[in-house]
Amino acid sequence: MNSSRRKFLQKLTLSAIALPTISAYPFSIYAKQNLDPDRPILKVALMGLGGYAERVAEAMQSCQRAKVTGLISGTPEKLEKWGKKYGVPKESRYNYENFDQIKDNPEIDAVYIITPNALHHGQTLRVAKAGKHVICEKPMAVSVREGQEMVDACEAAGVKLLIGYRMRFEPNTLKVHAMRESGELGKIKFFQGQTGFKIGDPNQWRVDKTLAGGGSLMDIGIYAINGARYMVGEDPIWVTAQETKTNPEIFKEGVDETIQFQLGFPSGAVASCLSTYAMDHLDRFYLLGEKNFVEMQPSTNYGPIKGRTKDGSLNQPHTVHQTTQMDEMAQIILDGKSPIIPVDGNVGVQDMKIIEAIYRACETGQRQELDLG
Structure with missing residues:
Protein backbone atom coordinates (compact mmCIF):
# COMPACT_ATOMS: atom_id res chain seq x y z
CA MET A 1 0.00 0.00 0.00
CA MET A 167 -34.35 14.84 2.93
CA ARG A 168 -36.18 15.15 -0.37
CA PHE A 169 -38.01 11.91 0.47
CA GLU A 170 -38.68 12.67 4.16
CA PRO A 171 -42.42 12.82 5.16
CA ASN A 172 -42.35 16.18 6.98
CA THR A 173 -40.43 17.76 4.13
CA LEU A 174 -42.92 16.43 1.59
CA LYS A 175 -45.81 17.66 3.75
CA VAL A 176 -44.39 21.20 3.73
CA HIS A 177 -43.87 20.95 -0.02
CA ALA A 178 -47.53 19.95 -0.46
CA MET A 179 -48.72 22.76 1.82
CA ARG A 180 -46.80 25.34 -0.17
CA GLU A 181 -47.94 23.95 -3.51
CA SER A 182 -51.60 23.99 -2.41
CA GLY A 183 -51.35 27.63 -1.35
CA GLU A 184 -51.92 26.81 2.31
CA LEU A 185 -48.92 28.92 3.33
CA GLY A 186 -49.73 31.80 1.03
CA LYS A 187 -47.07 33.74 -0.87
CA ILE A 188 -43.65 32.74 0.45
CA LYS A 189 -41.70 35.67 1.89
CA PHE A 190 -38.79 34.32 3.93
CA PHE A 191 -36.71 31.21 4.66
CA GLN A 192 -34.14 30.66 7.37
CA GLY A 193 -31.79 27.68 7.43
CA GLN A 194 -29.41 27.05 10.32
CA THR A 195 -27.07 24.07 9.94
CA GLY A 196 -24.00 23.24 12.00
CA PHE A 197 -22.12 21.20 14.54
CA LYS A 198 -18.70 21.17 16.19
CA ILE A 199 -16.38 19.29 13.87
CA GLY A 200 -14.59 17.16 16.48
CA ASP A 201 -11.44 15.37 15.32
CA PRO A 202 -9.25 18.03 13.62
CA ASN A 203 -7.48 15.39 11.50
CA GLN A 204 -10.51 14.07 9.64
CA TRP A 205 -10.88 14.50 5.90
CA ARG A 206 -13.74 17.01 6.26
CA VAL A 207 -11.22 19.72 7.19
CA ASP A 208 -8.69 18.69 4.54
CA LYS A 209 -9.07 21.00 1.53
CA THR A 210 -7.65 18.38 -0.82
CA LEU A 211 -10.29 15.78 0.07
CA ALA A 212 -13.24 17.96 1.09
CA GLY A 213 -12.95 20.80 -1.42
CA GLY A 214 -13.94 23.30 1.28
CA GLY A 215 -15.34 23.19 4.79
CA SER A 216 -18.70 23.42 6.54
CA LEU A 217 -20.53 24.77 3.49
CA MET A 218 -19.74 21.67 1.43
CA ASP A 219 -20.74 19.28 4.19
CA ILE A 220 -23.54 20.76 6.29
CA GLY A 221 -24.32 24.12 4.66
CA ILE A 222 -25.48 22.35 1.52
CA TYR A 223 -28.56 21.25 3.50
CA ALA A 224 -29.56 24.89 3.95
CA ILE A 225 -28.88 25.60 0.27
CA ASN A 226 -30.90 22.59 -0.78
CA GLY A 227 -33.62 23.33 1.78
CA ALA A 228 -33.99 26.92 0.65
CA ARG A 229 -34.67 25.72 -2.87
CA TYR A 230 -37.28 23.05 -2.11
CA MET A 231 -38.93 24.94 0.76
CA VAL A 232 -39.29 28.27 -1.08
CA GLY A 233 -40.06 26.44 -4.33
CA GLU A 234 -37.82 28.63 -6.46
CA ASP A 235 -34.20 28.85 -7.49
CA PRO A 236 -32.22 31.83 -6.17
CA ILE A 237 -31.05 34.56 -8.52
CA TRP A 238 -28.49 36.23 -6.25
CA VAL A 239 -26.37 35.51 -3.20
CA THR A 240 -24.38 37.51 -0.64
CA ALA A 241 -22.17 35.91 2.01
CA GLN A 242 -19.77 36.52 4.89
CA GLU A 243 -17.18 34.17 6.38
CA THR A 244 -16.05 34.02 10.00
CA LYS A 245 -13.00 32.04 11.09
CA THR A 246 -11.99 31.77 14.77
CA ASN A 247 -9.65 28.79 14.61
CA PRO A 248 -7.26 28.98 11.63
CA GLU A 249 -5.18 26.11 13.01
CA ILE A 250 -7.99 23.67 12.26
CA PHE A 251 -9.71 25.61 9.48
CA LYS A 252 -6.80 26.33 7.19
CA GLU A 253 -6.83 28.26 3.93
CA GLY A 254 -9.74 27.13 1.77
CA VAL A 255 -11.54 25.34 4.61
CA ASP A 256 -14.44 27.44 5.89
CA GLU A 257 -15.47 27.32 9.54
CA THR A 258 -18.59 29.51 9.55
CA ILE A 259 -20.40 31.17 6.65
CA GLN A 260 -23.55 33.26 6.74
CA PHE A 261 -25.23 33.62 3.37
CA GLN A 262 -28.32 35.26 1.96
CA LEU A 263 -30.30 34.27 -1.12
CA GLY A 264 -32.74 36.24 -3.23
CA PHE A 265 -35.52 34.65 -5.31
CA PRO A 266 -37.45 35.84 -8.39
CA SER A 267 -40.68 36.30 -6.41
CA GLY A 268 -38.97 38.65 -3.97
CA ALA A 269 -38.63 36.04 -1.23
CA VAL A 270 -35.32 36.06 0.63
CA ALA A 271 -33.37 33.51 2.65
CA SER A 272 -30.91 33.92 5.52
CA CYS A 273 -28.73 30.89 6.26
CA LEU A 274 -25.85 29.81 8.51
CA SER A 275 -23.35 27.00 7.99
CA THR A 276 -20.80 26.17 10.67
CA TYR A 277 -18.37 23.63 12.05
CA ALA A 278 -17.99 25.64 15.28
CA MET A 279 -21.41 25.41 16.98
CA ASP A 280 -23.69 22.59 18.07
CA HIS A 281 -27.49 22.43 18.13
CA LEU A 282 -28.00 24.20 14.81
CA ASP A 283 -30.53 22.22 12.79
CA ARG A 284 -33.53 24.44 12.05
CA PHE A 285 -35.57 25.49 9.03
CA TYR A 286 -38.16 28.26 9.17
CA LEU A 287 -40.44 29.06 6.21
CA LEU A 288 -42.74 32.07 6.34
CA GLY A 289 -45.70 32.69 4.06
CA GLU A 290 -48.33 35.39 4.14
CA LYS A 291 -50.88 32.93 5.60
CA ASN A 292 -48.81 30.60 7.77
CA PHE A 293 -45.32 29.52 8.80
CA VAL A 294 -43.54 26.21 9.16
CA GLU A 295 -40.76 25.60 11.67
CA MET A 296 -38.77 22.35 11.51
CA GLN A 297 -36.40 21.54 14.35
CA PRO A 298 -34.61 19.22 13.91
CA SER A 299 -34.89 19.74 10.19
CA THR A 300 -32.21 17.60 8.52
CA ASN A 301 -30.60 15.19 10.98
CA TYR A 302 -31.45 11.50 11.18
CA GLY A 303 -34.62 12.28 13.08
CA PRO A 304 -37.19 12.18 14.16
CA ILE A 305 -37.81 15.38 12.21
CA LYS A 306 -40.27 17.65 13.99
CA GLY A 307 -42.34 20.38 12.38
CA ARG A 308 -45.07 22.79 13.39
CA THR A 309 -47.21 25.55 11.95
CA LYS A 310 -49.42 28.17 13.64
CA ASP A 311 -52.09 25.47 13.72
CA GLY A 312 -49.96 22.85 15.49
CA SER A 313 -47.68 19.89 14.75
CA LEU A 314 -47.19 18.46 11.26
CA ASN A 315 -47.65 14.98 12.77
CA GLN A 316 -45.84 13.10 10.02
CA PRO A 317 -44.47 9.58 10.64
CA HIS A 318 -40.79 9.07 11.38
CA THR A 319 -38.99 6.93 8.83
CA VAL A 320 -35.40 5.76 8.59
CA HIS A 321 -34.28 8.23 5.95
CA GLN A 322 -31.84 5.98 4.15
CA THR A 323 -34.38 3.14 3.89
CA THR A 324 -36.93 5.45 2.29
CA GLN A 325 -34.27 7.05 0.08
CA MET A 326 -33.02 3.75 -1.32
CA ASP A 327 -36.49 2.34 -1.95
CA GLU A 328 -37.47 5.56 -3.73
CA MET A 329 -34.25 5.61 -5.75
CA ALA A 330 -34.84 2.00 -6.75
CA GLN A 331 -38.18 3.08 -8.20
CA ILE A 332 -36.58 6.02 -10.01
CA ILE A 333 -33.97 3.75 -11.60
CA LEU A 334 -36.02 0.60 -12.20
CA ASP A 335 -39.55 1.93 -12.72
CA GLY A 336 -38.87 5.36 -14.17
CA LYS A 337 -40.68 7.03 -11.28
CA SER A 338 -40.50 10.81 -11.11
CA PRO A 339 -39.83 11.95 -7.53
CA ILE A 340 -41.89 14.77 -6.04
CA ILE A 341 -38.67 16.74 -5.48
CA PRO A 342 -35.91 15.89 -8.02
CA VAL A 343 -32.62 14.29 -6.91
CA ASP A 344 -30.83 13.98 -10.25
CA GLY A 345 -27.33 15.12 -11.14
CA ASN A 346 -28.56 18.39 -12.64
CA VAL A 347 -29.89 19.41 -9.20
CA GLY A 348 -26.47 18.63 -7.77
CA VAL A 349 -24.75 20.84 -10.36
CA GLN A 350 -27.11 23.69 -9.51
CA ASP A 351 -26.18 23.37 -5.83
CA MET A 352 -22.51 23.50 -6.81
CA LYS A 353 -23.17 26.74 -8.71
CA ILE A 354 -24.65 28.25 -5.56
CA ILE A 355 -21.74 27.01 -3.44
CA GLU A 356 -19.18 28.52 -5.80
CA ALA A 357 -21.10 31.81 -5.79
CA ILE A 358 -21.17 31.85 -1.98
CA TYR A 359 -17.40 31.38 -1.86
CA ARG A 360 -16.95 34.20 -4.41
CA ALA A 361 -19.21 36.45 -2.36
CA CYS A 362 -17.09 35.76 0.74
CA GLU A 363 -13.89 36.55 -1.13
CA THR A 364 -15.09 39.71 -2.87
CA GLY A 365 -17.64 41.06 -0.40
CA GLN A 366 -19.92 41.62 -3.38
CA ARG A 367 -23.32 40.26 -4.33
CA GLN A 368 -23.13 37.48 -6.89
CA GLU A 369 -25.80 37.04 -9.56
CA LEU A 370 -26.95 33.48 -10.19
CA ASP A 371 -28.12 31.69 -13.32
CA LEU A 372 -28.78 28.04 -12.50
CA GLY A 373 -29.82 27.26 -16.07
Whole structure:
Protein backbone atom coordinates (compact mmCIF):
# COMPACT_ATOMS: atom_id res chain seq x y z
CA MET A 1 0.00 0.00 0.00
CA ASN A 2 1.52 3.34 -1.02
CA SER A 3 1.78 6.24 1.40
CA SER A 4 -0.99 8.32 -0.21
CA ARG A 5 -3.42 5.39 -0.04
CA ARG A 6 -2.50 4.71 3.59
CA LYS A 7 -2.98 8.39 4.45
CA PHE A 8 -6.36 8.40 2.74
CA LEU A 9 -7.55 5.32 4.62
CA GLN A 10 -6.38 6.76 7.91
CA LYS A 11 -8.33 9.95 7.22
CA LEU A 12 -11.41 7.95 6.25
CA THR A 13 -11.21 5.90 9.45
CA LEU A 14 -10.79 8.99 11.60
CA SER A 15 -13.81 10.64 9.95
CA ALA A 16 -16.11 8.00 11.40
CA ILE A 17 -15.49 9.43 14.87
CA ALA A 18 -17.72 12.41 14.08
CA LEU A 19 -20.73 10.24 13.24
CA PRO A 20 -23.35 9.08 15.77
CA THR A 21 -23.11 5.43 16.77
CA ILE A 22 -25.22 3.05 14.74
CA SER A 23 -26.53 1.22 17.81
CA ALA A 24 -28.65 4.24 18.71
CA TYR A 25 -31.07 3.53 15.88
CA PRO A 26 -34.09 1.22 16.18
CA PHE A 27 -33.45 -1.27 13.44
CA SER A 28 -31.25 -4.32 13.15
CA ILE A 29 -28.84 -5.27 10.41
CA TYR A 30 -29.67 -8.88 11.19
CA ALA A 31 -33.37 -8.48 10.47
CA LYS A 32 -34.62 -10.56 7.56
CA GLN A 33 -34.97 -8.28 4.57
CA ASN A 34 -38.55 -7.90 3.39
CA LEU A 35 -37.92 -7.65 -0.34
CA ASP A 36 -40.88 -7.35 -2.69
CA PRO A 37 -40.92 -10.58 -4.72
CA ASP A 38 -43.23 -9.17 -7.37
CA ARG A 39 -41.05 -6.25 -8.45
CA PRO A 40 -37.41 -5.94 -9.57
CA ILE A 41 -34.82 -5.27 -6.86
CA LEU A 42 -32.05 -2.68 -7.23
CA LYS A 43 -28.75 -4.43 -6.57
CA VAL A 44 -26.38 -1.91 -5.01
CA ALA A 45 -22.63 -1.89 -4.39
CA LEU A 46 -21.48 0.44 -1.62
CA MET A 47 -18.23 2.30 -2.31
CA GLY A 48 -16.33 3.64 0.70
CA LEU A 49 -17.07 1.63 3.83
CA GLY A 50 -16.99 4.37 6.47
CA GLY A 51 -19.48 5.35 9.15
CA TYR A 52 -22.17 6.68 6.84
CA ALA A 53 -21.94 3.67 4.53
CA GLU A 54 -22.62 1.49 7.55
CA ARG A 55 -25.71 3.53 8.32
CA VAL A 56 -26.88 3.07 4.72
CA ALA A 57 -26.13 -0.66 4.78
CA GLU A 58 -28.11 -1.13 7.99
CA ALA A 59 -31.02 0.92 6.71
CA MET A 60 -31.11 -1.07 3.50
CA GLN A 61 -31.85 -4.22 5.47
CA SER A 62 -35.39 -2.85 5.75
CA CYS A 63 -35.74 -1.95 2.07
CA GLN A 64 -38.34 -3.63 -0.13
CA ARG A 65 -36.80 -2.62 -3.46
CA ALA A 66 -33.02 -2.37 -2.81
CA LYS A 67 -30.35 -4.73 -1.55
CA VAL A 68 -26.61 -4.53 -0.81
CA THR A 69 -24.96 -6.89 -3.31
CA GLY A 70 -21.47 -5.42 -3.70
CA LEU A 71 -18.71 -3.73 -1.70
CA ILE A 72 -15.83 -1.47 -2.76
CA SER A 73 -13.10 -0.44 -0.31
CA GLY A 74 -9.38 0.09 -0.05
CA THR A 75 -9.28 -1.89 3.21
CA PRO A 76 -9.23 -5.71 2.78
CA GLU A 77 -10.27 -6.25 6.41
CA LYS A 78 -13.42 -4.20 5.88
CA LEU A 79 -14.29 -6.09 2.72
CA GLU A 80 -14.00 -9.38 4.61
CA LYS A 81 -15.97 -8.18 7.65
CA TRP A 82 -18.70 -6.43 5.69
CA GLY A 83 -18.92 -9.29 3.20
CA LYS A 84 -19.74 -11.75 5.98
CA LYS A 85 -22.04 -9.29 7.77
CA TYR A 86 -24.16 -8.42 4.74
CA GLY A 87 -23.88 -11.65 2.79
CA VAL A 88 -21.82 -10.24 -0.09
CA PRO A 89 -19.73 -12.97 -1.78
CA LYS A 90 -16.03 -12.52 -2.49
CA GLU A 91 -16.62 -12.18 -6.22
CA SER A 92 -18.66 -9.01 -5.55
CA ARG A 93 -16.03 -7.35 -3.36
CA TYR A 94 -13.65 -4.90 -5.02
CA ASN A 95 -10.88 -2.44 -4.19
CA TYR A 96 -10.33 1.03 -5.65
CA GLU A 97 -7.95 -0.29 -8.27
CA ASN A 98 -10.08 -3.09 -9.73
CA PHE A 99 -13.69 -1.96 -9.28
CA ASP A 100 -13.99 -1.30 -13.04
CA GLN A 101 -14.61 -5.05 -13.20
CA ILE A 102 -18.15 -4.46 -11.92
CA LYS A 103 -19.07 -4.10 -15.60
CA ASP A 104 -19.05 -7.90 -15.81
CA ASN A 105 -21.05 -8.46 -12.62
CA PRO A 106 -24.81 -8.88 -13.21
CA GLU A 107 -25.37 -8.78 -9.44
CA ILE A 108 -24.62 -5.05 -9.38
CA ASP A 109 -27.00 -2.52 -10.95
CA ALA A 110 -25.80 0.63 -9.22
CA VAL A 111 -22.95 1.93 -7.09
CA TYR A 112 -23.55 4.22 -4.10
CA ILE A 113 -20.44 6.41 -3.81
CA ILE A 114 -19.83 7.35 -0.16
CA THR A 115 -16.24 8.57 -0.27
CA PRO A 116 -14.63 11.99 0.38
CA ASN A 117 -15.96 14.74 -1.89
CA ALA A 118 -12.86 15.10 -4.06
CA LEU A 119 -13.07 11.45 -5.12
CA HIS A 120 -16.66 11.54 -6.39
CA HIS A 121 -15.82 12.87 -9.84
CA GLY A 122 -13.30 10.25 -10.91
CA GLN A 123 -15.21 7.39 -9.30
CA THR A 124 -18.47 8.42 -10.99
CA LEU A 125 -16.78 8.51 -14.40
CA ARG A 126 -15.43 5.00 -13.86
CA VAL A 127 -18.76 3.59 -12.64
CA ALA A 128 -20.57 5.15 -15.59
CA LYS A 129 -18.01 3.70 -18.00
CA ALA A 130 -18.70 0.30 -16.44
CA GLY A 131 -22.36 0.75 -17.37
CA LYS A 132 -23.74 0.96 -13.84
CA HIS A 133 -26.08 3.57 -12.36
CA VAL A 134 -24.57 6.04 -9.90
CA ILE A 135 -25.89 7.23 -6.56
CA CYS A 136 -23.46 9.83 -5.24
CA GLU A 137 -23.35 11.39 -1.81
CA LYS A 138 -23.57 15.15 -1.51
CA PRO A 139 -21.90 17.36 -2.45
CA MET A 140 -21.66 15.60 -5.79
CA ALA A 141 -18.23 17.13 -6.53
CA VAL A 142 -15.89 19.94 -5.53
CA SER A 143 -16.65 22.20 -8.52
CA VAL A 144 -19.33 22.95 -11.07
CA ARG A 145 -17.01 21.72 -13.82
CA GLU A 146 -16.59 18.33 -12.19
CA GLY A 147 -20.30 18.02 -11.50
CA GLN A 148 -21.22 18.77 -15.10
CA GLU A 149 -18.67 16.24 -16.34
CA MET A 150 -20.31 13.63 -14.10
CA VAL A 151 -23.74 14.43 -15.52
CA ASP A 152 -22.42 14.29 -19.08
CA ALA A 153 -20.59 10.99 -18.51
CA CYS A 154 -23.68 9.30 -17.08
CA GLU A 155 -25.87 10.60 -19.90
CA ALA A 156 -23.37 9.35 -22.48
CA ALA A 157 -23.29 5.92 -20.82
CA GLY A 158 -27.08 5.73 -20.59
CA VAL A 159 -27.10 5.39 -16.80
CA LYS A 160 -28.83 7.36 -14.06
CA LEU A 161 -27.00 9.77 -11.76
CA LEU A 162 -28.78 10.45 -8.48
CA ILE A 163 -27.52 12.52 -5.55
CA GLY A 164 -27.96 11.36 -1.94
CA TYR A 165 -30.43 14.10 -0.96
CA ARG A 166 -32.28 11.94 1.57
CA MET A 167 -34.35 14.84 2.93
CA ARG A 168 -36.18 15.15 -0.37
CA PHE A 169 -38.01 11.91 0.47
CA GLU A 170 -38.68 12.67 4.16
CA PRO A 171 -42.42 12.82 5.16
CA ASN A 172 -42.35 16.18 6.98
CA THR A 173 -40.43 17.76 4.13
CA LEU A 174 -42.92 16.43 1.59
CA LYS A 175 -45.81 17.66 3.75
CA VAL A 176 -44.39 21.20 3.73
CA HIS A 177 -43.87 20.95 -0.02
CA ALA A 178 -47.53 19.95 -0.46
CA MET A 179 -48.72 22.76 1.82
CA ARG A 180 -46.80 25.34 -0.17
CA GLU A 181 -47.94 23.95 -3.51
CA SER A 182 -51.60 23.99 -2.41
CA GLY A 183 -51.35 27.63 -1.35
CA GLU A 184 -51.92 26.81 2.31
CA LEU A 185 -48.92 28.92 3.33
CA GLY A 186 -49.73 31.80 1.03
CA LYS A 187 -47.07 33.74 -0.87
CA ILE A 188 -43.65 32.74 0.45
CA LYS A 189 -41.70 35.67 1.89
CA PHE A 190 -38.79 34.32 3.93
CA PHE A 191 -36.71 31.21 4.66
CA GLN A 192 -34.14 30.66 7.37
CA GLY A 193 -31.79 27.68 7.43
CA GLN A 194 -29.41 27.05 10.32
CA THR A 195 -27.07 24.07 9.94
CA GLY A 196 -24.00 23.24 12.00
CA PHE A 197 -22.12 21.20 14.54
CA LYS A 198 -18.70 21.17 16.19
CA ILE A 199 -16.38 19.29 13.87
CA GLY A 200 -14.59 17.16 16.48
CA ASP A 201 -11.44 15.37 15.32
CA PRO A 202 -9.25 18.03 13.62
CA ASN A 203 -7.48 15.39 11.50
CA GLN A 204 -10.51 14.07 9.64
CA TRP A 205 -10.88 14.50 5.90
CA ARG A 206 -13.74 17.01 6.26
CA VAL A 207 -11.22 19.72 7.19
CA ASP A 208 -8.69 18.69 4.54
CA LYS A 209 -9.07 21.00 1.53
CA THR A 210 -7.65 18.38 -0.82
CA LEU A 211 -10.29 15.78 0.07
CA ALA A 212 -13.24 17.96 1.09
CA GLY A 213 -12.95 20.80 -1.42
CA GLY A 214 -13.94 23.30 1.28
CA GLY A 215 -15.34 23.19 4.79
CA SER A 216 -18.70 23.42 6.54
CA LEU A 217 -20.53 24.77 3.49
CA MET A 218 -19.74 21.67 1.43
CA ASP A 219 -20.74 19.28 4.19
CA ILE A 220 -23.54 20.76 6.29
CA GLY A 221 -24.32 24.12 4.66
CA ILE A 222 -25.48 22.35 1.52
CA TYR A 223 -28.56 21.25 3.50
CA ALA A 224 -29.56 24.89 3.95
CA ILE A 225 -28.88 25.60 0.27
CA ASN A 226 -30.90 22.59 -0.78
CA GLY A 227 -33.62 23.33 1.78
CA ALA A 228 -33.99 26.92 0.65
CA ARG A 229 -34.67 25.72 -2.87
CA TYR A 230 -37.28 23.05 -2.11
CA MET A 231 -38.93 24.94 0.76
CA VAL A 232 -39.29 28.27 -1.08
CA GLY A 233 -40.06 26.44 -4.33
CA GLU A 234 -37.82 28.63 -6.46
CA ASP A 235 -34.20 28.85 -7.49
CA PRO A 236 -32.22 31.83 -6.17
CA ILE A 237 -31.05 34.56 -8.52
CA TRP A 238 -28.49 36.23 -6.25
CA VAL A 239 -26.37 35.51 -3.20
CA THR A 240 -24.38 37.51 -0.64
CA ALA A 241 -22.17 35.91 2.01
CA GLN A 242 -19.77 36.52 4.89
CA GLU A 243 -17.18 34.17 6.38
CA THR A 244 -16.05 34.02 10.00
CA LYS A 245 -13.00 32.04 11.09
CA THR A 246 -11.99 31.77 14.77
CA ASN A 247 -9.65 28.79 14.61
CA PRO A 248 -7.26 28.98 11.63
CA GLU A 249 -5.18 26.11 13.01
CA ILE A 250 -7.99 23.67 12.26
CA PHE A 251 -9.71 25.61 9.48
CA LYS A 252 -6.80 26.33 7.19
CA GLU A 253 -6.83 28.26 3.93
CA GLY A 254 -9.74 27.13 1.77
CA VAL A 255 -11.54 25.34 4.61
CA ASP A 256 -14.44 27.44 5.89
CA GLU A 257 -15.47 27.32 9.54
CA THR A 258 -18.59 29.51 9.55
CA ILE A 259 -20.40 31.17 6.65
CA GLN A 260 -23.55 33.26 6.74
CA PHE A 261 -25.23 33.62 3.37
CA GLN A 262 -28.32 35.26 1.96
CA LEU A 263 -30.30 34.27 -1.12
CA GLY A 264 -32.74 36.24 -3.23
CA PHE A 265 -35.52 34.65 -5.31
CA PRO A 266 -37.45 35.84 -8.39
CA SER A 267 -40.68 36.30 -6.41
CA GLY A 268 -38.97 38.65 -3.97
CA ALA A 269 -38.63 36.04 -1.23
CA VAL A 270 -35.32 36.06 0.63
CA ALA A 271 -33.37 33.51 2.65
CA SER A 272 -30.91 33.92 5.52
CA CYS A 273 -28.73 30.89 6.26
CA LEU A 274 -25.85 29.81 8.51
CA SER A 275 -23.35 27.00 7.99
CA THR A 276 -20.80 26.17 10.67
CA TYR A 277 -18.37 23.63 12.05
CA ALA A 278 -17.99 25.64 15.28
CA MET A 279 -21.41 25.41 16.98
CA ASP A 280 -23.69 22.59 18.07
CA HIS A 281 -27.49 22.43 18.13
CA LEU A 282 -28.00 24.20 14.81
CA ASP A 283 -30.53 22.22 12.79
CA ARG A 284 -33.53 24.44 12.05
CA PHE A 285 -35.57 25.49 9.03
CA TYR A 286 -38.16 28.26 9.17
CA LEU A 287 -40.44 29.06 6.21
CA LEU A 288 -42.74 32.07 6.34
CA GLY A 289 -45.70 32.69 4.06
CA GLU A 290 -48.33 35.39 4.14
CA LYS A 291 -50.88 32.93 5.60
CA ASN A 292 -48.81 30.60 7.77
CA PHE A 293 -45.32 29.52 8.80
CA VAL A 294 -43.54 26.21 9.16
CA GLU A 295 -40.76 25.60 11.67
CA MET A 296 -38.77 22.35 11.51
CA GLN A 297 -36.40 21.54 14.35
CA PRO A 298 -34.61 19.22 13.91
CA SER A 299 -34.89 19.74 10.19
CA THR A 300 -32.21 17.60 8.52
CA ASN A 301 -30.60 15.19 10.98
CA TYR A 302 -31.45 11.50 11.18
CA GLY A 303 -34.62 12.28 13.08
CA PRO A 304 -37.19 12.18 14.16
CA ILE A 305 -37.81 15.38 12.21
CA LYS A 306 -40.27 17.65 13.99
CA GLY A 307 -42.34 20.38 12.38
CA ARG A 308 -45.07 22.79 13.39
CA THR A 309 -47.21 25.55 11.95
CA LYS A 310 -49.42 28.17 13.64
CA ASP A 311 -52.09 25.47 13.72
CA GLY A 312 -49.96 22.85 15.49
CA SER A 313 -47.68 19.89 14.75
CA LEU A 314 -47.19 18.46 11.26
CA ASN A 315 -47.65 14.98 12.77
CA GLN A 316 -45.84 13.10 10.02
CA PRO A 317 -44.47 9.58 10.64
CA HIS A 318 -40.79 9.07 11.38
CA THR A 319 -38.99 6.93 8.83
CA VAL A 320 -35.40 5.76 8.59
CA HIS A 321 -34.28 8.23 5.95
CA GLN A 322 -31.84 5.98 4.15
CA THR A 323 -34.38 3.14 3.89
CA THR A 324 -36.93 5.45 2.29
CA GLN A 325 -34.27 7.05 0.08
CA MET A 326 -33.02 3.75 -1.32
CA ASP A 327 -36.49 2.34 -1.95
CA GLU A 328 -37.47 5.56 -3.73
CA MET A 329 -34.25 5.61 -5.75
CA ALA A 330 -34.84 2.00 -6.75
CA GLN A 331 -38.18 3.08 -8.20
CA ILE A 332 -36.58 6.02 -10.01
CA ILE A 333 -33.97 3.75 -11.60
CA LEU A 334 -36.02 0.60 -12.20
CA ASP A 335 -39.55 1.93 -12.72
CA GLY A 336 -38.87 5.36 -14.17
CA LYS A 337 -40.68 7.03 -11.28
CA SER A 338 -40.50 10.81 -11.11
CA PRO A 339 -39.83 11.95 -7.53
CA ILE A 340 -41.89 14.77 -6.04
CA ILE A 341 -38.67 16.74 -5.48
CA PRO A 342 -35.91 15.89 -8.02
CA VAL A 343 -32.62 14.29 -6.91
CA ASP A 344 -30.83 13.98 -10.25
CA GLY A 345 -27.33 15.12 -11.14
CA ASN A 346 -28.56 18.39 -12.64
CA VAL A 347 -29.89 19.41 -9.20
CA GLY A 348 -26.47 18.63 -7.77
CA VAL A 349 -24.75 20.84 -10.36
CA GLN A 350 -27.11 23.69 -9.51
CA ASP A 351 -26.18 23.37 -5.83
CA MET A 352 -22.51 23.50 -6.81
CA LYS A 353 -23.17 26.74 -8.71
CA ILE A 354 -24.65 28.25 -5.56
CA ILE A 355 -21.74 27.01 -3.44
CA GLU A 356 -19.18 28.52 -5.80
CA ALA A 357 -21.10 31.81 -5.79
CA ILE A 358 -21.17 31.85 -1.98
CA TYR A 359 -17.40 31.38 -1.86
CA ARG A 360 -16.95 34.20 -4.41
CA ALA A 361 -19.21 36.45 -2.36
CA CYS A 362 -17.09 35.76 0.74
CA GLU A 363 -13.89 36.55 -1.13
CA THR A 364 -15.09 39.71 -2.87
CA GLY A 365 -17.64 41.06 -0.40
CA GLN A 366 -19.92 41.62 -3.38
CA ARG A 367 -23.32 40.26 -4.33
CA GLN A 368 -23.13 37.48 -6.89
CA GLU A 369 -25.80 37.04 -9.56
CA LEU A 370 -26.95 33.48 -10.19
CA ASP A 371 -28.12 31.69 -13.32
CA LEU A 372 -28.78 28.04 -12.50
CA GLY A 373 -29.82 27.26 -16.07
